[in-house]
Amino acid sequence: MTGLASALRTLAVVAPLLGASLFGAAPPAAAAPEPKAPREFVALSSVDRTVLQEMRYATPHNFVGEPVDGYRQPLCLLTRPAAEALHRAQVRLLARGYTLKVYDCYRPQRAVDHFVRWAKDLEDERMKGEFYPLVDKSRLFADGYIAEKSGHSRGSTLDVTIVRLPAASTRAYVPGEELVECYAPQEERFPDNSVDMGTGYDCFDTLSHTDDPRIQGAQRANRQLLKDALAEQGFVNLPEEWWHFTCKPEPFPGTFFDFPVERRAVAGH
Template sequence: MASLPRLFLAMFLTLPLRADEMPEAFVAIDSAAPGIAVEARYFTTDNFVGTRIDGYEAPRCYLTRPAAAALSNADAALAPFGLGLKVFDCYRPQRAVDHFVRWAKDLGDTKMKARYYPRVAKSVLFKEGYIAARSGHSRGSTVDLTLIDRESGRELDMGTGFDFFGPESWPGSLAVNAQQRANRLLLRGVMTRAGFRPLQEEWWHFTLVNEPFPGRYFDFPVR
Protein backbone atom coordinates (compact mmCIF):
# COMPACT_ATOMS: atom_id res chain seq x y z
CA MET A 1 0.00 0.00 0.00
CA ALA A 2 2.94 2.36 0.56
CA SER A 3 3.52 2.52 -3.19
CA LEU A 4 0.06 3.91 -3.99
CA PRO A 5 0.92 7.60 -3.52
CA ARG A 6 3.86 7.22 -5.90
CA LEU A 7 1.60 5.44 -8.40
CA PHE A 8 -1.00 8.20 -8.29
CA LEU A 9 1.74 10.85 -8.65
CA ALA A 10 3.16 9.08 -11.70
CA MET A 11 -0.31 8.89 -13.25
CA PHE A 12 -0.85 12.61 -12.61
CA LEU A 13 2.49 13.60 -14.16
CA THR A 14 1.72 11.67 -17.36
CA LEU A 15 -1.74 13.16 -17.90
CA PRO A 16 -2.05 15.09 -21.18
CA LEU A 17 -2.28 18.87 -21.15
CA ARG A 18 -5.73 20.38 -20.90
CA ALA A 19 -7.08 21.62 -24.23
CA ASP A 20 -6.78 25.23 -23.02
CA GLU A 21 -3.22 24.97 -21.67
CA MET A 22 -0.33 26.28 -23.78
CA PRO A 23 2.61 23.85 -23.84
CA GLU A 24 6.04 24.98 -22.69
CA ALA A 25 7.25 24.38 -26.24
CA PHE A 26 5.38 27.53 -27.37
CA VAL A 27 6.21 31.19 -26.83
CA ALA A 28 4.53 34.52 -27.57
CA ILE A 29 6.28 36.36 -30.38
CA ASP A 30 6.06 39.67 -28.50
CA SER A 31 8.46 38.24 -25.92
CA ALA A 32 10.67 36.22 -28.30
CA ALA A 33 10.96 38.96 -30.94
CA PRO A 34 9.37 42.20 -29.70
CA GLY A 35 10.36 44.09 -32.87
CA ILE A 36 7.90 42.12 -35.01
CA ALA A 37 4.54 43.82 -35.57
CA VAL A 38 1.38 41.81 -34.92
CA GLU A 39 -1.96 42.39 -36.64
CA ALA A 40 -3.99 39.39 -35.50
CA ARG A 41 -6.67 39.37 -38.19
CA TYR A 42 -8.65 36.46 -36.78
CA PHE A 43 -9.13 38.29 -33.50
CA THR A 44 -10.92 40.99 -35.52
CA THR A 45 -13.75 41.08 -38.03
CA ASP A 46 -11.30 42.02 -40.81
CA ASN A 47 -10.95 38.54 -42.29
CA PHE A 48 -12.64 36.38 -44.94
CA VAL A 49 -15.30 35.17 -42.48
CA GLY A 50 -16.15 38.67 -41.28
CA THR A 51 -16.27 37.86 -37.57
CA ARG A 52 -13.86 37.05 -34.76
CA ILE A 53 -12.76 33.46 -35.12
CA ASP A 54 -13.22 30.82 -32.41
CA GLY A 55 -10.14 30.36 -30.25
CA TYR A 56 -8.79 33.89 -30.65
CA GLU A 57 -9.29 35.56 -27.26
CA ALA A 58 -6.48 38.11 -27.64
CA PRO A 59 -4.58 39.75 -30.53
CA ARG A 60 -1.43 37.70 -30.00
CA CYS A 61 0.90 35.43 -31.93
CA TYR A 62 2.20 32.14 -30.53
CA LEU A 63 4.79 29.90 -32.19
CA THR A 64 6.92 26.96 -31.18
CA ARG A 65 10.20 28.17 -29.74
CA PRO A 66 12.31 27.11 -32.76
CA ALA A 67 9.92 28.85 -35.16
CA ALA A 68 9.93 32.02 -33.05
CA ALA A 69 13.74 32.05 -32.97
CA ALA A 70 13.92 31.58 -36.73
CA LEU A 71 11.39 34.35 -37.28
CA SER A 72 13.41 36.66 -35.04
CA ASN A 73 16.45 35.95 -37.21
CA ALA A 74 14.50 36.84 -40.34
CA ASP A 75 13.38 40.12 -38.80
CA ALA A 76 16.94 40.94 -37.73
CA ALA A 77 18.18 40.34 -41.28
CA LEU A 78 15.75 42.98 -42.57
CA ALA A 79 16.57 45.64 -39.97
CA PRO A 80 19.70 47.06 -41.69
CA PHE A 81 17.54 47.85 -44.72
CA GLY A 82 14.90 49.68 -42.70
CA LEU A 83 12.42 46.85 -43.15
CA GLY A 84 10.67 44.50 -40.76
CA LEU A 85 7.98 41.86 -40.45
CA LYS A 86 4.29 42.03 -39.63
CA VAL A 87 2.48 38.80 -38.76
CA PHE A 88 -1.20 38.22 -39.48
CA ASP A 89 -1.51 34.72 -38.02
CA CYS A 90 0.78 32.25 -36.28
CA TYR A 91 -0.40 29.26 -34.24
CA ARG A 92 -4.05 28.59 -35.05
CA PRO A 93 -6.24 26.51 -32.69
CA GLN A 94 -8.05 23.55 -34.22
CA ARG A 95 -11.32 25.12 -33.06
CA ALA A 96 -10.55 28.06 -35.37
CA VAL A 97 -10.06 25.68 -38.29
CA ASP A 98 -13.41 24.07 -37.40
CA HIS A 99 -14.97 27.56 -37.51
CA PHE A 100 -13.62 28.03 -41.06
CA VAL A 101 -15.11 24.69 -42.09
CA ARG A 102 -18.55 25.59 -40.73
CA TRP A 103 -18.41 28.94 -42.49
CA ALA A 104 -17.41 27.37 -45.80
CA LYS A 105 -20.40 25.02 -45.66
CA ASP A 106 -22.80 27.95 -45.23
CA LEU A 107 -23.08 28.97 -48.87
CA GLY A 108 -25.44 31.81 -48.03
CA ASP A 109 -22.84 33.77 -46.04
CA THR A 110 -20.88 35.72 -48.64
CA LYS A 111 -20.58 39.12 -46.96
CA MET A 112 -16.79 39.22 -47.39
CA LYS A 113 -16.72 37.82 -50.94
CA ALA A 114 -16.00 41.11 -52.73
CA ARG A 115 -12.79 41.64 -50.75
CA TYR A 116 -11.44 38.14 -50.21
CA TYR A 117 -12.73 35.81 -52.94
CA PRO A 118 -14.38 37.91 -55.68
CA ARG A 119 -13.68 35.44 -58.50
CA VAL A 120 -13.97 32.15 -56.59
CA ALA A 121 -17.33 30.50 -55.90
CA LYS A 122 -17.75 29.68 -52.24
CA SER A 123 -19.04 26.25 -53.24
CA VAL A 124 -15.56 25.23 -54.48
CA LEU A 125 -13.48 26.43 -51.52
CA PHE A 126 -12.95 22.86 -50.28
CA LYS A 127 -12.35 21.39 -53.74
CA GLU A 128 -9.76 24.00 -54.65
CA GLY A 129 -7.97 23.77 -51.31
CA TYR A 130 -8.71 27.19 -49.85
CA ILE A 131 -10.39 25.60 -46.81
CA ALA A 132 -9.42 22.28 -45.20
CA ALA A 133 -10.25 20.35 -42.06
CA ARG A 134 -6.63 20.56 -40.87
CA SER A 135 -4.12 23.39 -40.99
CA GLY A 136 -0.36 23.39 -40.58
CA HIS A 137 -0.85 26.48 -38.42
CA SER A 138 -2.25 24.23 -35.68
CA ARG A 139 1.14 22.54 -35.40
CA GLY A 140 2.58 25.84 -34.20
CA SER A 141 5.42 26.45 -36.67
CA THR A 142 3.60 28.15 -39.55
CA VAL A 143 3.22 31.89 -39.91
CA ASP A 144 1.37 34.29 -42.24
CA LEU A 145 3.17 37.60 -42.63
CA THR A 146 4.31 40.49 -44.79
CA LEU A 147 7.07 43.09 -45.04
CA ILE A 148 6.77 46.57 -43.56
CA ASP A 149 8.76 49.79 -43.52
CA ARG A 150 10.32 49.65 -40.06
CA GLU A 151 9.93 53.35 -39.28
CA SER A 152 6.39 54.01 -40.52
CA GLY A 153 4.91 50.53 -40.15
CA ARG A 154 3.58 50.77 -43.72
CA GLU A 155 3.16 47.44 -45.51
CA LEU A 156 5.06 46.89 -48.73
CA ASP A 157 2.81 46.36 -51.74
CA MET A 158 2.46 42.63 -52.40
CA GLY A 159 -0.16 42.88 -55.13
CA THR A 160 -2.96 41.29 -53.10
CA GLY A 161 -3.98 41.44 -49.47
CA PHE A 162 -3.46 38.69 -46.93
CA ASP A 163 -5.89 35.75 -47.36
CA PHE A 164 -6.98 36.74 -50.85
CA PHE A 165 -8.39 33.60 -52.48
CA GLY A 166 -7.24 33.39 -56.08
CA PRO A 167 -4.25 32.71 -58.35
CA GLU A 168 -3.17 36.32 -57.96
CA SER A 169 -1.88 35.32 -54.50
CA TRP A 170 0.55 32.75 -55.90
CA PRO A 171 4.08 34.08 -55.24
CA GLY A 172 5.04 33.91 -58.92
CA SER A 173 1.77 35.23 -60.35
CA LEU A 174 2.20 37.49 -63.40
CA ALA A 175 -1.09 39.18 -62.56
CA VAL A 176 0.84 41.55 -60.27
CA ASN A 177 3.46 44.05 -61.37
CA ALA A 178 7.25 43.75 -61.25
CA GLN A 179 7.69 45.68 -58.00
CA GLN A 180 5.03 43.58 -56.27
CA ARG A 181 6.73 40.38 -57.46
CA ALA A 182 10.08 41.73 -56.22
CA ASN A 183 8.59 42.41 -52.79
CA ARG A 184 7.25 38.85 -52.67
CA LEU A 185 10.64 37.50 -53.72
CA LEU A 186 12.37 39.52 -50.99
CA LEU A 187 10.03 38.11 -48.34
CA ARG A 188 10.52 34.59 -49.67
CA GLY A 189 14.31 34.94 -49.71
CA VAL A 190 14.52 36.23 -46.15
CA MET A 191 12.20 33.55 -44.82
CA THR A 192 13.83 30.63 -46.62
CA ARG A 193 17.28 31.70 -45.45
CA ALA A 194 15.89 31.74 -41.90
CA GLY A 195 14.78 28.12 -42.24
CA PHE A 196 11.19 28.33 -43.50
CA ARG A 197 9.64 26.81 -46.61
CA PRO A 198 7.09 28.74 -48.66
CA LEU A 199 3.67 27.68 -49.95
CA GLN A 200 3.10 27.69 -53.67
CA GLU A 201 -0.38 29.23 -53.47
CA GLU A 202 0.09 31.99 -50.87
CA TRP A 203 2.86 34.60 -50.84
CA TRP A 204 2.36 35.21 -47.08
CA HIS A 205 2.55 31.61 -45.80
CA PHE A 206 5.73 29.95 -44.43
CA THR A 207 6.41 26.83 -42.34
CA LEU A 208 9.56 26.01 -40.39
CA VAL A 209 11.40 23.25 -42.26
CA ASN A 210 12.37 21.37 -39.09
CA GLU A 211 9.09 21.92 -37.25
CA PRO A 212 9.05 20.14 -33.87
CA PHE A 213 5.46 18.82 -34.11
CA PRO A 214 5.01 17.67 -37.73
CA GLY A 215 2.12 15.35 -36.89
CA ARG A 216 0.38 17.01 -33.95
CA TYR A 217 -2.45 19.55 -34.06
CA PHE A 218 -3.07 21.72 -30.99
CA ASP A 219 -6.27 23.38 -29.78
CA PHE A 220 -5.37 25.67 -26.87
CA PRO A 221 -6.82 29.19 -27.33
CA VAL A 222 -4.84 32.29 -28.16
CA ARG A 223 -5.17 34.49 -25.09
Protein backbone atom coordinates in the same frame (compact mmCIF):
# COMPACT_ATOMS: atom_id res chain seq x y z
CA MET B 1 -54.68 9.99 12.31
CA THR B 2 -53.68 13.62 12.26
CA GLY B 3 -50.33 12.80 13.89
CA LEU B 4 -49.77 9.98 11.46
CA ALA B 5 -50.56 12.20 8.48
CA SER B 6 -48.15 14.84 9.76
CA ALA B 7 -45.42 12.25 10.21
CA LEU B 8 -45.95 10.94 6.67
CA ARG B 9 -45.73 14.44 5.26
CA THR B 10 -42.48 15.03 7.14
CA LEU B 11 -41.08 11.73 5.86
CA ALA B 12 -41.97 12.66 2.27
CA VAL B 13 -39.86 15.82 2.60
CA VAL B 14 -36.95 14.31 4.53
CA ALA B 15 -36.55 11.00 2.68
CA PRO B 16 -35.18 12.44 -0.59
CA LEU B 17 -32.70 14.55 1.36
CA LEU B 18 -31.70 11.59 3.49
CA GLY B 19 -31.25 9.44 0.38
CA ALA B 20 -29.08 12.09 -1.24
CA SER B 21 -26.97 12.22 1.91
CA LEU B 22 -26.62 8.46 2.17
CA PHE B 23 -26.04 7.59 -1.44
CA GLY B 24 -24.51 10.81 -2.70
CA ALA B 25 -26.14 13.18 -5.15
CA ALA B 26 -24.42 13.44 -8.52
CA PRO B 27 -22.31 16.62 -8.46
CA PRO B 28 -22.72 19.10 -11.28
CA ALA B 29 -20.63 18.18 -14.30
CA ALA B 30 -17.27 19.95 -14.11
CA ALA B 31 -16.12 21.86 -17.15
CA ALA B 32 -13.30 20.16 -19.01
CA PRO B 33 -9.97 21.84 -18.28
CA GLU B 34 -8.78 24.18 -21.02
CA PRO B 35 -5.87 22.64 -22.94
CA LYS B 36 -2.50 24.30 -22.46
CA ALA B 37 0.34 24.79 -24.88
CA PRO B 38 3.33 22.46 -24.65
CA ARG B 39 6.48 24.03 -23.19
CA GLU B 40 7.91 24.36 -26.70
CA PHE B 41 5.43 27.18 -27.44
CA VAL B 42 6.15 30.85 -26.72
CA ALA B 43 4.60 34.24 -27.33
CA LEU B 44 6.53 35.83 -30.19
CA SER B 45 6.79 39.06 -28.19
CA SER B 46 8.90 37.22 -25.59
CA VAL B 47 11.48 36.48 -28.31
CA ASP B 48 11.17 39.60 -30.49
CA ARG B 49 9.19 42.71 -29.56
CA THR B 50 9.93 44.50 -32.84
CA VAL B 51 7.90 42.26 -35.17
CA LEU B 52 4.55 43.95 -35.81
CA GLN B 53 1.42 41.95 -35.05
CA GLU B 54 -1.90 42.46 -36.82
CA MET B 55 -3.76 39.32 -35.84
CA ARG B 56 -6.65 39.38 -38.28
CA TYR B 57 -8.61 36.40 -36.94
CA ALA B 58 -9.05 38.10 -33.56
CA THR B 59 -10.94 40.85 -35.42
CA PRO B 60 -13.89 40.99 -37.86
CA HIS B 61 -11.56 41.91 -40.75
CA ASN B 62 -11.13 38.48 -42.28
CA PHE B 63 -12.93 36.30 -44.83
CA VAL B 64 -15.39 35.06 -42.17
CA GLY B 65 -16.35 38.59 -41.13
CA GLU B 66 -16.20 38.06 -37.36
CA PRO B 67 -13.63 37.13 -34.70
CA VAL B 68 -12.76 33.47 -35.12
CA ASP B 69 -13.25 30.83 -32.43
CA GLY B 70 -10.19 30.34 -30.23
CA TYR B 71 -8.63 33.78 -30.75
CA ARG B 72 -9.12 35.25 -27.28
CA GLN B 73 -6.29 37.76 -27.60
CA PRO B 74 -4.59 39.33 -30.65
CA LEU B 75 -1.41 37.40 -29.95
CA CYS B 76 1.17 35.52 -32.01
CA LEU B 77 2.08 32.16 -30.48
CA LEU B 78 4.70 29.93 -32.11
CA THR B 79 7.01 27.06 -31.32
CA ARG B 80 10.27 28.43 -29.98
CA PRO B 81 12.34 27.36 -33.01
CA ALA B 82 9.95 29.20 -35.34
CA ALA B 83 9.95 32.32 -33.14
CA GLU B 84 13.74 32.37 -32.94
CA ALA B 85 14.09 31.85 -36.69
CA LEU B 86 11.66 34.72 -37.30
CA HIS B 87 13.72 36.89 -34.96
CA ARG B 88 16.87 36.19 -37.00
CA ALA B 89 15.06 37.16 -40.21
CA GLN B 90 13.78 40.31 -38.51
CA VAL B 91 17.29 41.40 -37.49
CA ARG B 92 18.45 41.20 -41.10
CA LEU B 93 15.41 43.07 -42.43
CA LEU B 94 15.67 45.83 -39.81
CA ALA B 95 19.17 46.52 -41.06
CA ARG B 96 17.70 47.10 -44.51
CA GLY B 97 14.95 49.46 -43.33
CA TYR B 98 12.08 46.95 -43.09
CA THR B 99 10.15 45.09 -40.42
CA LEU B 100 8.15 41.89 -40.50
CA LYS B 101 4.44 41.92 -39.67
CA VAL B 102 2.51 38.76 -38.80
CA TYR B 103 -1.18 38.30 -39.58
CA ASP B 104 -1.56 34.82 -38.07
CA CYS B 105 0.65 32.34 -36.24
CA TYR B 106 -0.50 29.30 -34.25
CA ARG B 107 -4.15 28.57 -35.09
CA PRO B 108 -6.24 26.31 -32.81
CA GLN B 109 -8.22 23.47 -34.35
CA ARG B 110 -11.44 25.08 -33.12
CA ALA B 111 -10.65 28.04 -35.41
CA VAL B 112 -10.19 25.70 -38.37
CA ASP B 113 -13.52 24.10 -37.47
CA HIS B 114 -15.06 27.59 -37.52
CA PHE B 115 -13.71 28.09 -41.06
CA VAL B 116 -15.20 24.77 -42.16
CA ARG B 117 -18.65 25.62 -40.74
CA TRP B 118 -18.53 29.01 -42.41
CA ALA B 119 -17.52 27.54 -45.77
CA LYS B 120 -20.49 25.16 -45.68
CA ASP B 121 -22.90 28.04 -45.06
CA LEU B 122 -23.31 29.19 -48.65
CA GLU B 123 -25.67 31.99 -47.61
CA ASP B 124 -23.01 33.89 -45.66
CA GLU B 125 -21.07 35.91 -48.23
CA ARG B 126 -20.69 39.14 -46.28
CA MET B 127 -16.91 39.35 -47.02
CA LYS B 128 -16.95 38.00 -50.58
CA GLY B 129 -16.39 41.42 -52.12
CA GLU B 130 -12.92 41.67 -50.60
CA PHE B 131 -11.55 38.18 -50.02
CA TYR B 132 -12.99 35.91 -52.74
CA PRO B 133 -14.72 38.10 -55.34
CA LEU B 134 -14.11 35.72 -58.26
CA VAL B 135 -14.50 32.39 -56.44
CA ASP B 136 -17.86 30.69 -55.94
CA LYS B 137 -18.12 29.88 -52.24
CA SER B 138 -19.22 26.34 -53.06
CA ARG B 139 -15.73 25.81 -54.58
CA LEU B 140 -13.67 26.79 -51.53
CA PHE B 141 -12.98 23.18 -50.48
CA ALA B 142 -12.42 21.85 -53.99
CA ASP B 143 -10.07 24.70 -54.86
CA GLY B 144 -8.03 24.24 -51.69
CA TYR B 145 -8.81 27.52 -49.97
CA ILE B 146 -10.45 25.80 -46.96
CA ALA B 147 -9.44 22.46 -45.41
CA GLU B 148 -10.34 20.54 -42.26
CA LYS B 149 -6.75 20.65 -40.98
CA SER B 150 -4.18 23.42 -41.07
CA GLY B 151 -0.41 23.44 -40.66
CA HIS B 152 -0.91 26.51 -38.48
CA SER B 153 -2.29 24.23 -35.76
CA ARG B 154 1.14 22.59 -35.45
CA GLY B 155 2.63 25.87 -34.26
CA SER B 156 5.47 26.46 -36.73
CA THR B 157 3.51 28.09 -39.56
CA LEU B 158 2.75 31.77 -39.85
CA ASP B 159 1.27 34.34 -42.23
CA VAL B 160 3.60 37.29 -42.65
CA THR B 161 4.46 40.33 -44.73
CA ILE B 162 7.04 43.14 -44.83
CA VAL B 163 6.52 46.78 -43.83
CA ARG B 164 8.86 49.59 -44.76
CA LEU B 165 10.13 51.65 -41.83
CA PRO B 166 9.01 53.91 -40.34
CA ALA B 167 5.79 51.91 -40.29
CA ALA B 168 2.72 53.90 -41.24
CA SER B 169 -0.28 53.68 -38.94
CA THR B 170 -3.28 51.66 -40.09
CA ARG B 171 -6.96 52.17 -39.40
CA ALA B 172 -9.37 49.62 -38.03
CA TYR B 173 -11.86 47.86 -40.27
CA VAL B 174 -15.45 48.98 -39.72
CA PRO B 175 -17.92 46.08 -40.09
CA GLY B 176 -20.32 46.78 -42.93
CA GLU B 177 -18.04 49.20 -44.75
CA GLU B 178 -17.80 49.02 -48.52
CA LEU B 179 -15.44 46.26 -49.59
CA VAL B 180 -12.79 46.48 -52.30
CA GLU B 181 -11.37 43.47 -54.15
CA CYS B 182 -8.18 42.12 -52.56
CA TYR B 183 -6.43 42.18 -55.93
CA ALA B 184 -7.24 45.85 -56.65
CA PRO B 185 -4.34 48.31 -56.88
CA GLN B 186 -2.79 48.93 -53.49
CA GLU B 187 -4.07 52.49 -53.26
CA GLU B 188 -7.65 51.25 -53.72
CA ARG B 189 -7.88 48.14 -51.55
CA PHE B 190 -8.19 48.15 -47.75
CA PRO B 191 -5.29 50.20 -46.35
CA ASP B 192 -2.44 48.08 -45.03
CA ASN B 193 1.06 49.33 -44.22
CA SER B 194 2.56 46.29 -45.94
CA VAL B 195 4.72 46.88 -48.98
CA ASP B 196 2.82 46.16 -52.20
CA MET B 197 2.62 42.39 -52.66
CA GLY B 198 0.15 42.53 -55.55
CA THR B 199 -2.79 41.36 -53.43
CA GLY B 200 -3.97 41.83 -49.90
CA TYR B 201 -3.63 39.17 -47.23
CA ASP B 202 -5.88 36.09 -47.48
CA CYS B 203 -6.85 36.89 -51.06
CA PHE B 204 -8.55 33.78 -52.48
CA ASP B 205 -7.25 34.24 -56.01
CA THR B 206 -4.52 32.76 -58.18
CA LEU B 207 -2.79 36.15 -58.11
CA SER B 208 -1.81 35.21 -54.56
CA HIS B 209 0.40 32.39 -55.88
CA THR B 210 3.89 33.47 -54.92
CA ASP B 211 5.36 33.15 -58.41
CA ASP B 212 2.30 34.04 -60.48
CA PRO B 213 3.76 35.46 -63.73
CA ARG B 214 1.30 38.35 -63.75
CA ILE B 215 3.02 39.77 -60.67
CA GLN B 216 5.98 41.80 -61.89
CA GLY B 217 8.14 44.80 -61.01
CA ALA B 218 8.16 46.07 -57.44
CA GLN B 219 5.41 43.65 -56.36
CA ARG B 220 7.46 40.64 -57.47
CA ALA B 221 10.60 42.08 -55.88
CA ASN B 222 8.74 42.53 -52.57
CA ARG B 223 7.53 38.94 -52.60
CA GLN B 224 11.05 37.74 -53.35
CA LEU B 225 12.50 39.85 -50.55
CA LEU B 226 10.11 38.23 -48.06
CA LYS B 227 10.71 34.74 -49.42
CA ASP B 228 14.49 35.07 -49.41
CA ALA B 229 14.66 36.62 -45.92
CA LEU B 230 12.67 33.75 -44.44
CA ALA B 231 14.24 30.98 -46.54
CA GLU B 232 17.65 31.96 -45.13
CA GLN B 233 16.31 31.01 -41.69
CA GLY B 234 14.71 27.70 -42.68
CA PHE B 235 11.19 28.79 -43.63
CA VAL B 236 9.46 27.14 -46.58
CA ASN B 237 6.83 29.06 -48.54
CA LEU B 238 3.48 27.62 -49.61
CA PRO B 239 3.46 28.34 -53.38
CA GLU B 240 -0.26 29.18 -53.41
CA GLU B 241 0.04 31.94 -50.78
CA TRP B 242 2.81 34.53 -50.81
CA TRP B 243 2.27 35.18 -47.07
CA HIS B 244 2.36 31.56 -45.79
CA PHE B 245 5.60 30.10 -44.38
CA THR B 246 6.53 27.06 -42.26
CA CYS B 247 9.71 26.75 -40.23
CA LYS B 248 11.44 23.43 -40.89
CA PRO B 249 12.00 21.02 -39.28
CA GLU B 250 8.80 21.22 -37.23
CA PRO B 251 8.85 20.08 -33.58
CA PHE B 252 5.26 18.75 -33.97
CA PRO B 253 4.91 17.62 -37.60
CA GLY B 254 1.88 15.43 -36.93
CA THR B 255 0.05 17.15 -34.07
CA PHE B 256 -2.83 19.61 -34.44
CA PHE B 257 -3.29 21.53 -31.19
CA ASP B 258 -6.46 23.16 -29.88
CA PHE B 259 -5.43 25.36 -26.94
CA PRO B 260 -6.79 28.91 -27.28
CA VAL B 261 -4.74 31.89 -28.42
CA GLU B 262 -4.17 33.77 -25.18
CA ARG B 263 -1.16 34.65 -23.07
CA ARG B 264 -2.01 32.34 -20.21
CA ALA B 265 -1.79 29.35 -22.59
CA VAL B 266 1.99 29.79 -22.49
CA ALA B 267 2.27 31.39 -19.03
CA GLY B 268 4.93 29.92 -16.78
CA HIS B 269 6.97 28.36 -19.59
